[in-house]
Amino acid sequence: MNYSIPKDIFVKAAKEYGTPLWIYNRETIEERVKETKVFDVVRYAQKACSNLSVLALMKRLGVVVDAVSAGEIVRALKAGYKGGIEKGKAPEIVYTADIFDADALELVKQHKIPVNIGSPDMIEQLAAAGIRTDLTLRVNPGFGHGHSSKVNTGGDLSKHGVWHEQIKECVKLAQKHGMWISGLHMHIGSGSDFEHLAKVCDSMCDAARALGSHLKTISAGGGLPISYKEEEKGNRIDMQLYFELWDKARKRIEQSIGHSVSLEVEPGRYLVAESGYLVSEIRAIKKQADNTFYLVNAGFTDLVRPSFYGSYHGISIIACDDRELNESENVIVAGPLCESGDVFTQEEGGFVVTRNLPKAQVGDLLILHDAGAYGASMSSNYNSRRYAAEAMYSKGELKLIRERQSFEQMLQNDKVIDF
Template sequence: MTLNPELLQKLANTAGTPFWLYDAATLRQRIADIKFITDSPGVQARFAMKACPATKVLQEMQKAGIWIDAVSGNEVLRALAAGFQGGQEPAQVCLTCDVFRDNALDVVLKHGVLPNIGSPGQIQDLVKAGYKGAISVRVNPGFGHGHVNACDTGGPSSKHGIWFEDFAEINKAAQAAGFPIHMLHAHIGSGPQFDELVDNLTQLAEEFASFLPQLPYLRSVSLGGGIPHNYRDPQAKVPLERLKKLFADCRERLVAAAGRPIGLEIEPGRYYVAPTCILVAKVTDVKRTRDNIKGAGATFAMVDAGFVDLVRPAMYGSYHRITVLPHDGAQRPEVPIVVAGPLCESGDVFTRDDQELLQPRDLPQPEAGDLLVLHDAGAYGYAMSSNYNSIGRAPQLWLEEDGSVQMISRRETLADLLKAECSEKLSV
């Protein structure tokens, strides 16, 4: 996204700060990238909508023929409301979860979406609920990781999926319940370097190929997401041609192992949306601490966005590029700055490392009234925002390719925060 300081200031004056701004052109380019790498016979892309479930984003996916991977009953309902179809012919929406909570089972029964189970007990959950239909099985292949250990999606430390050596037992339980397995699924994460990602995906396809003789009803195999986005280098490019060939080759290997047509799916989340959105905040003050026996002092730029808005840096030390837009347009020298938010929480800092230590960033000397931009906030930004300190979530704005801007969700008010509170007597 190309920053337009004049536009951002106008939006700040109109919508207030902080606010989220999505760039339609960037999103559509990322969608086009995924369409390119899945433009081979029998290959289908999904969107892991947990990364950014905004209706406007879902509608862009639906128009492009991208299917949905949902992880809760409400995500399924959001996808249906955005225009996706329920049912399994085809399974445009898949529900992937390790636990059926809240309305998940009801949604599966009512809308017939494909349940992608990640825990053995879910088979009996479906039986007890009266489910009749096919299932998908999420397998933990024993390898794969995220950019930090807390984001591991495969291997012994991951809670996701059914351990690969236990698959035969799960297959027997599914057969006994009358649930044909239509899809095998795994997700190995987007943490590896690209060559490692290719090796992991190839290994995953080979492991799944070994399962196919046991699965006469299998229709497709999902290799999950994992296409990386470089948060530090906006010019970094993913070798799309290589991915396209990889997915076509993996699909051919699966077809050969099965002796019949088998589809191949991928389900990126981060890659589509990470660069499509920025979080814009205002600098409210600059203050300093001094060196003492506890450590070095720092210069803090206080801003009105916090981890209620973008939690990733506080949660696991994720890196987001930062731009300071001086209110007077002046060129200022760069100095080491810690960017901190408004919350009553010491961890409300955007410039920290994955060891939870302050990591000052060289930025133009900020002043009160400047705008500060946190880049690449589209993936798990608004989606993971909260109401801590009773703060309403910031508005989401959408920048169209013709330069027009619309608000796609307003700033939350106290009434929004209180509307779920009640005083209802329960019969116990």
């Protein structure tokens, strides 16, 4: 397996900060951002990895953000992004969700954050809270796509977005309350299938017709894929082609409404997945009948994608001593949780599979690759396991960007009440 970070850094980092540990390579993030800059505006879907240092890096790289919760608005503000809209510029933060909770509504009001509406009720709720803000509509075009049914965000079984036949109703509702819908957004799942994408672009053109001349921006959403398997690493998405498909749709829209329209993209995974490694340590190796298990000290409380989606992550071993790792064996890699689904080598549906890995020893490091997106940000405290530390690597230097959670922090809101 290839590493974008020198191997000895993993060993040093594990010694210095302990494991499990997330390491992100800053240069990889910078490269991915550069590639996506063919679009007018790159809006980072921070849910992929919302560490403040990652957000601050995005800001320095000229990337704006979306926020899907009150907490993500707070993170964006803390990282230096501002609410409101400066004339001629894309808003730095956009709240994109299908509901408001009380905290989100309050923060939207306080910081004048534009909202990407996912349910018509949100318009009424903005008006009831006395908020007049810029609106865009997240449209569900009636169909979806994605690498798993859990990330398919379009169609009549999806909870996301405003149904495509309700756009005009939303426009009227917004106008009734003194607001304008000036943008359209479609995020309908993660994957790259250009035929499918062309269908999405056509739907955007149809939706734009319903909005008419008020339209100022269209957003292609996220969903730009990466290859998780080593043998598919050469098949990178054709970013130019991806852009051109959307650009054609944009030009068609511009022709029909008679003025220019800004084209946004909203990637999460693409910008951070390949930058990230989850470094764990093998704590036990055991045989169950014919199967060999490598049991590591990271579990689905750290990286949930294999358990949740059956997702594949590349796995490599770094010896804890000077041993050459010449031999290999088929093993199952599992975590420490008291939960049988806590297995990193599994496919969708929970089918446990083996992986051919170097013959390892207890104490060796086991690295999960391409773990920068939907890794740390989807971690949990289940089994009362603490959030792992996060570190960023750049040009020979490694810096901690999040301390490992302490037991005190984990317990600080619990109360012992004698009933």
